Amino acid sequence: MELTPEQAEFYQAMEHTFNTQGWRMMSQRWKEEQDQLKDRMFFSAKSMDDVNEHRGRYELLNELLTLPEHLAKQREHIAELDENDQL
Numbered sequence: 001m002e003l004t005p006e007q008a009e010f011y012q013a014m015e016h017t018f019n020t021q022g023w024r025m026m027s028q029r030w031k032e033e034q035d036q037l038k039d040r041m042f043f044s045a046k047s048m049d050d051v052n053e054h055r056g057r058y059e060l061l062n063e064l065l066t067l068p069e070h071l072a073k074q075r076e077h078i079a080e081l082d083e084n085d086q087l
Contacts, residue, residue: 001078001079001080001081003075003078003079007078011071011075014068014071018067018068026064027064027065030061030064030065031061031065033057033061034058034061034062034065037054037057037058037061038058040054041054041055041058
């Protein structure tokens with residue numbers, strides 16, 4: 001399926017964002033924080049609330065770190081929808 005103009009603009013803007021030095025710098029910090037969270041959760045958690053808070057933060061960071069791949073797959077899926085319909 002061909003992307004609508006709005007979809008094409010969205011994916012192009014996101015690709016541009018992911019290819020910037022700023023995104024790479026933020027991603028590096030997010031990865032470092034995510035790595036630190038494992039130790040903090042294991043060694044510093046005093047309650048299950050602490051564990052759940054760290055777990056939630058870890059999952060949020062994971063979503064941010066995998067966003068480029070997720071959007072690329074989403075874009076591919078949209079393209080495949082039309083190709084499969086035309087067969």
